[in-house]
Amino acid sequence: xxxxxxxxxxxxxxxxxxxxxxxxxxxxxxxxxxxxxxxxxxxxxxxxxxxxxxxxxxxxxxxxxxxxxxxxxxxxxxxxxxxxxxxxxxxxxxxxxxxxxxxxxxxxxxxxxxxxxxxxxxxxxxxxxxxxxxxxxxxxxxxxxxxxxxxxxxxxxxxxxxxxxxxxxxxxxxxxxxxxxxxxxxxxxxxxxxxxxxxxxxxxxxxxxxxxxxxxxxxxxxxxxxxxxxxxxxxxxxxxxxxxxxxxxxxxxxxxxxxxxxxxxxxxxxxxxxxxxxxxxxxxxxxxxxxxxxxxxxxxxxxxxxxxx
Amino acid sequence: xxxxxxxxxxxxxxxxxxxxxxxxxxxxxxxxxxxxxxxxxxxxxxxxxxxxxxxxxxxxxxxxxxxxxxxxxxxxxxxxxxxxxxxxxxxxxxxxxxxxxxxxxxxxxxxxxxxxxxxxxxxxxxxxxxxxxxxxxxxxxxxxxxxxxxxxxxxxxxxxxxxxxxxxxxxxxxxxxxxxxxxxxxxxxxxxxxxxxxxxxxxxxxxxxxxxxxxxxxxxxxxxxxxxxxxxxxxxxxxxxxxxxxxxxxxxxxxxxxxxxxxxxxxxxxxxxxxx
Numbered sequence: 150x151x152x153x154x155x156x157x158x159x160x161x162x163x164x165x166x167x168x169x170x171x172x173x174x175x176x177x178x179x180x181x182x183x184x185x186x187x188x189x190x191x192x193x194x195x196x197x198x199x200x201x202x203x204x205x206x207x208x209x210x211x212x213x214x215x216x217x218x219x220x221x222x223x224x225x226x227x228x229x230x231x232x233x234x235x236x237x238x239x240x241x242x243x244x245x246x247x248x249x250x251x252x253x254x255x256x257x258x259x260x261x262x263x264x265x266x267x268x269x270x271x272x273x274x275x276x277x278x279x280x281x282x283x284x285x286x287x288x289x290x291x292x293x294x295x296x297x298x299x300x301x302x303x304x305x306x307x308x309x310x311x312x313x314x315x316x317x318x319x320x321x322x323x324x325x326x327x328x329x330x331x332x333x334x335x336x337x338x339x340x341x342x343x344x345x346x347x348x349x350x351x352x353x354x355x356x357x358x359x360x361x362x363x364x365x366x367x368x369x370x371x372x373x374x375x376x377x378x379x380x381x382x383x384x385x386x387x388x389x390x391x392x393x394x395x396x397x398x399x400x401x402x403x404x405x406x407x408x409x410x411x412x413x414x415x416x417x418x419x420x421x422x423x424x425x426x427x428x429x430x431x432x433x434x435x436x437x438x439x440x441x442x443x444x445x446x447x448x449x450x451x452x453x454x455x456x457x458x
Numbered sequence: 459x460x461x462x463x464x465x466x467x468x469x470x471x472x473x474x475x476x477x478x479x480x481x482x483x484x485x486x487x488x489x490x491x492x493x494x495x496x497x498x499x500x501x502x503x504x505x506x507x508x509x510x511x512x513x514x515x516x517x518x519x520x521x522x523x524x525x526x527x528x529x530x531x532x533x534x535x536x537x538x539x540x541x542x543x544x545x546x547x548x549x550x551x552x553x554x555x556x557x558x559x560x561x562x563x564x565x566x567x568x569x570x571x572x573x574x575x576x577x578x579x580x581x582x583x584x585x586x587x588x589x590x591x592x593x594x595x596x597x598x599x600x601x602x603x604x605x606x607x608x609x610x611x612x613x614x615x616x617x618x619x620x621x622x623x624x625x626x627x628x629x630x631x632x633x634x635x636x637x638x639x640x641x642x643x644x645x646x647x648x649x650x651x652x653x654x655x656x657x658x659x660x661x662x663x664x665x666x667x668x669x670x671x672x673x674x675x676x677x678x679x680x681x682x683x684x685x686x687x688x689x690x691x692x693x694x695x696x697x698x699x700x701x702x703x704x705x706x707x708x709x710x711x712x713x714x715x716x717x718x719x720x721x722x723x724x725x726x727x728x729x730x731x732x733x734x
Contacts, residue, residue, distance in 0.1 A: 197558075229559075233554040235556060
């Protein structure tokens, strides 16, 4: 669905993207995480055909973004970080305008508008002016608007910004539903708990680079159903720990720091217990062992600690 | 071609414009101003004429005076309104953060531009059309040919279309409406005042070197070809104005400027994703 290779984009005084790469399959809901200025919005704008890349290749639904932007636009729905809305239009008129802007012909046009109204929960308010909607309803209307032409890919830049908790929950549910319907989604957000709840994969980005690629899979949040991640803090000889891990089938180190290891085990929580017993049997002093692994917030802190400071 | 005629932008723009309070307020004020001008010119023509000549004033003189007064007041008022309707057209989308939605739809930059242009021009044409009865009034007095009316309306429409394209170029170039509108007014001012001053200086210099000449030739009048009032001056067949006989040159200049501004605006619009 998305194929990005070594994408670079510079502004006059700063670098937006610096060799970023990403491959997103059609059944994925991928979160894009990084500090402010990391390049998330630049990446999404480039995919949405709003920004030309300096170098690298960007393909969406098999179409090169720079060669065939119209085909790319036809295949995606884009919601910017601060999405504007025509306040002085009626809800129905707003959707009719964008149905025409996406060249929908009758009877698909009427059907798409009705579907969008249903999806937004605004079917009985189509004659109301947009300005009378709350922020949450406006966001739902905008999301329905970008789905009018039934895109196979959604690019959402901070869609939950400014929404109240209930609206955020509704947005999450809507995104889950769309993902279940087969729509691929790339979503950028600072609300990590939301991403953790809905995403199949998280991409960490910093200074325009793909941190995940740069630092192996240690920062990937995708958890395979048959794998367990274990945080281990220990005292004692490093060789003994390495030997124990090497001797345990299906265990490999994702991240290593002084006195700390993040380990992925193939198997279930029973295998994690067996692994802990192996470590103890090897005479290693265990200070902390957590088979749940670090949450997204913790991984974010580790990945971007220097940026946060 | 059909895509440009059935452009959803035109419907959207007209819908939004006609919902504004100014959509009925401006035509009302516009007609009040023009009517006031007609009344003033009528009384001034008859009263002054009577006092100066001590005889009855010819109907043709009144007709011509009213016609020229309405035509010139109209273009001046519309030149002031043109930038208001055109130079904010794209910047408002940027300021309201709605431009990204347009640029990522299947609307092309020329379609977006065309929708904005037609909507801005149509509103000015609405004002122009509303004043046609006042422009037709001189026919009751005589002294004005229907062709004069057609030429005056045609020239005004062409000039306004060019001003709208300049306004849209300013709108596509600047980020904020206030800057775009100020720039557009500055350009209108240059076209109206600076060209007249330039002509005055060149003509004065030319007259010194050609003391016996009857009137300025085309190349001396050239700076005025870009003056929005020049095509209307060619309607006056009296005094020094009778030498202004090149309306076609002026029309071509305005058409050229309009095409250039349109091309630049569309190019700018295509690249405006970077400004979002």
